[in-house]
Structures are given as C-alpha cells and as structure tokens.
Amino acid sequence: MWTCIRWWGRGGHPLSAGILLLLIPPLLLALQLLVVGPRLPRAGRLGVEEQEGAVAFSVLSIEPVRDSRQRGSQSRLPRLDEEEEEEEQEVEDGRMREGERAYEDENEILSHQLGPRTLEVQPWAADQPSFTAELNRVVTYITRPQLNCSRVLSPGHTQASQPAADSPHWMLCAEDWLLPAGDASCVAYSFSMDGGDAEFIKTVSGLGCEVHSFDPSNSNASGRHLGNSLASNHGDGGVVSQHKMWLEWRAPRKRKHKTRGNLGSVSQTLADIMAALGHHTVHFLYADLLSAEWRVFQNWIESGTLQSVHHLVATVHLQWAGFEVGGTDEEVLRYWFSILQGLQASGLKLIHTSAGEGHSVLKQTVANAHSTYTLSWVNTRH
Template sequence: MRACALRWGRGGLSLRSGVLLLILIPPVLLALQLLVVGPRLPRGARAGAEEQGIAFSVISIEPERNSRQQESPSRRPGLKEEEEEVEVEDAERREEARAYEDENEMHSRQLNCSRVLSPGQAQASQPPADSPHWLLCAEDWLLPAADGLCVAYSFSMDGGDADFLKTVLGLGCEVHSFDPSNSNASGGHLGNSLANNHGNGGVVSQHKMWLEWRAPRKRKQKTRGNLGSVSQTLADIMAALGHHTVHFLYADLLSAEWRVFQNLIELGTLQSVHHLVATVHLQWAGFEVGGTNEEVLRYWFSVLLGFQASGLKLVHSFAGEGHSVLKQTVANVHSSYTLSWANTRR
C-alpha cells in the first residue's frame, strides 16, 4: 500500500475522491472483520516500529494541519488532458485490483478456535451458534498456566465491560479496571496510586485513569505503584503495577483507539498483550488523526498491519450500530466493530 494518497486538481477532486473512497473502504472494513494485512508498507523509521517493518501512513495528525488545502499536481510536460484522465482511471483500476487481492488474503488471517470463552463465562466451550459481542480463544496454549499469575486490564467508561470482568474474575485473574470518570476509583482523586490486588480473589482494583498515546515531554522516573497522572501509556501503567504481561485486555476508547494502538505498536507493548478485545470506531478519523478520507483509511490499514506484525490474529468480530464511515453513510458496513484478537507469538 502506498504511503501517499493519489491527488488530482480541484476540478475533479470531489468525484474522484468519492470513487477512490468507495474503492478503499471495502478492504479496510474487511480487514477490520478478518484482520487482513496483505500489502507491505515501507520500513518505519521509528525505533519501536522499525523492527516490525511498519510505516504509519499518517499524512496529518495535528489538529491545526487538518484544514490545509490540497496542492494541485503539476502537469507533466507534453501530457494532454485526455492522457491524464487515462492515467487516473488506470490508477483506480489498480487500487480496485489490490482490494480484490486483499479480500482473498483475509481468510488466511483469522484464528480458528475449537474452544472459546463467551461473555460472562469462565468455562471454555465450543463456539456458540449466535454471534456474541466478543470471544476469547480458550485453546490451552493461549491461556495462562493454572498455577501462574493471570493479569487482566479493562478500559471502559460505559459499563460495557461487566461481562469481561466477570469472565476474567472467574479465571482467577488479578483484575484492574480503568475509568477516569469513576469517582469510586482507588485513591479517589486524579493521579491515584496504583496497587495490585494479587492474592485478593474476586476483587477488581478500580483506577481513575485512562490510556494515553503521547509520550510525556519530560519523562520522569516512574516509581512502582505511583504514576502521578490520570492519563498514562499502557507501558507506564504496567511498569507501575509491576506487570510484564497483560493476559487479557479490554478497551473501548471512544475513538482514541487508533492513536493508542499506534503507540502500543511503536513501543512494542502490544507484544506483551496475549488477548485483546477492542472496539474500533469509524464514524470519524479519531482523536489527533487527520487528512483526507483516503489518507485516514490508509492510516487505519497501516495500524492493522502493526497488529499482525505484533503477532495478533483475529478470533471474532461483532458489528456495532450505525452505518456511517468517515461521516458518510455506506451500505452493508457499520460505524463500529468489536474485535477479539489472540497473540500467537507469546
């Protein structure tokens, strides 16, 4: 997948952007359901992504840059307008062909599990006939050892993680729930101290804290059990709690997920997560993600590339309500998806 979007002059931008958007949406949405990551992007320059070969194709992520005007391409000397139209049509056909190839590759990217954990259940069973909100792959080699530590994190502000918490508690995990709006969180104030609950079976440690994707400008030495801020990266939260691995992670980040996912990939933190249940929102680009619709779609797709590079395979997908993608109504797709992944490189 190219890192830059095709560009045209002002006169044909609206029509051709719409055509290209319709071409790009199917592979991205199918990737969300089946985690395809077929096309290869150039090797990233940043340290965390360099080893994985991921290049995040964000064109503009700063809010003040989102309103910049598209530059008109310079016409090649001696190229007639009709020939330019032919080149554009050829490029569109190549994009459509790539989308078809991507769809064919998707079916090999999903992990088939003979035994699963359904919402609210701590006993493994065969996959249910209906489609639940999420599923955890319960193959023996993917679950924590019975005599080992099991760690679970949940980031949710709407109470939608109740079944997840019930499941991981039933597995005997050390469970931490993060919600910046929760007045009953441990510590009772912003920047509360973190403490684990290992040995306190059936207890959920609640924290008034949220996931951050920006690296602090001045990184201070973090002491175990104290972060000093209501918003921290997953790596800092794990360090403060003394965890090297999160066996089960639930995240509904309300459109902040794309930038958080990028942070997890770049820092390599995602490789320390064994099971991930996350909701992705498609109504708009998301916090601190900008550019044209085509650029945003390419960015989303590059994030999915990072998931595969980190060892994650899709177990299950559940379509949410609405049919709006980037503020446009698109038939047969949904505004959000809850996706369940398992890390096959643990």
C-alpha cells in the first residue's frame, strides 16, 4: 500500500491509486475469514442455509422429573412409617438399606416376605356412614370361619383331635400341611400381660417348639439373656424363654440393624424381634395386646411381616377405638374392617372365633355384639 502511495505521489495516476485503496479492506476481510472461519460454531456459519430450512432443531426439556406422589391420589389410611421414608428406604424383598449401604440379616428374615404395602381403605358398608351397617359388617366377618379344620389342637392339649362340640377359647389347625414337619424346628411367640397365654405356652412347648414369652410387666424376664430354660417348663419337651418386652407398631425414626441376640429397647416391632432372635418363621403366635392390636396388625400388613407367621391367635377389643386410632365411630369401624381385610389379603384365613364377655362396642351397649373376640387364623400362603 505504501508503494502505491509513493507511486501516486511521484505522479502516478490518481484513479488507479483510489481503486487499490478500495480493494484493500475486502482483501483483509477475506483473509480473516479464511483464518478464523473454521473455528466458528457451525450454526453461525450456515447463514442462508438455516433460513431456507436446511437445519432442524430439537428442544430438550431440562425440568426436573416430578415425584408421582405430588399428583392427586385416592384417599387412604396413613402408613405407619411415612416419617421415616426420607431417611431410609425399604427394598421390596424386605431388605433395608440406609443411603448406599445395604445389609441383610444373617437368616435373611425378610427375604421371604412380600414387600411393603399400603393398607387399603374399604368402601363404606352403606351409601353413607352408618354405625349399624359398619358394625354388622365387622361382626359378621369375625364370626364366620373361612376354613374348616378336621383336626385341631385345643388349649392345653398337644394331641390333635376332631373339633369338640363345645367351642374352646382358641384352636390351632392341625392339618398336616399346616404344621411343621416332624424333623423341622418349631418357633412360637406369645405376647400377653395377664397370664392368659398359659395354656398356649403349654400346648406349643409340648409340641417341642422353641417358645418365647413377651411380657413387659414380668420382673423375672430378661430381654438380654436369651434361651433361658425356666423351672416352669416342667420338662414338657419345649424350651421357654421369657423377655421383658412388648410389641411396637411405629416404625423407628432411625432403624438400626438388629444383630442376633440383641433386642435393644423394651419395645420393638415383630420384624426386629425376629431378626434379633435369628428367626425367619414364627409357626405359632399368640397376642393379647389390650387394644393395641389394630395398629400392630396394620404394621404387620404394611411391612409384610405376616408372611412369616403361620398360625395366629389374637384377641381383638371393641370397647374403644384402640391406641392411636381416632375418628368418628363409623370411621373407626371402617378402619377395623379394613384391617381385617388386610389380614385376609396377607393370606390369613379365620378358622375359629370365641366371643368374650360384655356387649360394649365403642362405649355403646350393643346386644348382638361382644366387647372382645379371640380369633384363630392360619396362613395358607406359607
């Protein structure tokens, strides 16, 4: 460029010099594009091609996935462990994990259970809430056996026999397919605070079962010393261990792994007790929980623990709603019926009913109902 200027200054043609000056900027721009152009994003170099529709764009959503629980759901009873769901998760085969660390009991107690489930609320018995309709549905259900047993074990007897004409307080179904094999171990649990389980303990210990009796009011029992053979055993062939402990229905806020032989606190869930004692099956279970049975049943249903219980004898109390059970009388009765349906859905079939004394239901006198019923079930799914 300076050569051209000097040439024009020495008398060169002015028009030629002007043309050269006009050509220099385009040449510099072209040189810049040749050097920098390949480094530009492709979208920036397509120019007219983009306007002609030569390139198609896809828009990807980056919104976080919303939990399905935020959507509307059907009305249901609250799970007992909802407060703990943020701290730990229950794996569907029953094994539990905290964070990324997973563990399982040495006997894989929960591997044979169904996964956690939510108790299903049953529809109203009538078109609208009705005390009479709800009560009739509950009483009808608990007074109609669902399975007939040709051979039974009655209180205090270790030999199977045909059902007696007079109805016993409870019974165990002694069909071969429902009893442990002769060479198999047998485990029995009893939860009672009034000594009403004496005949049950005598029966199952006479069968040669390993028996565990739970009573928080028993000062002679110990939750730490396991497998202690008691003098009251009378050499009947079974081993009875007493524990100063009771059943819990609330899921602990921070569940800890229960090692075998370590029961920990005085109140534990059935699953934790079984894990601590090293049992994956309870063949016979007796429970008189003094109105705590409804919440305990709910825990067993929702946790899947019932899959490990073969025979269940339990007393239900109808005088009042029960521990931590609220609502109107109609709502309480519907809740009770939902529990009974949940037990059936878990595989339990009613084989016997024995009515107790009194005719008080939710503090009302009812002629066609009793205050308590002792119910005997067998699990047909084990």
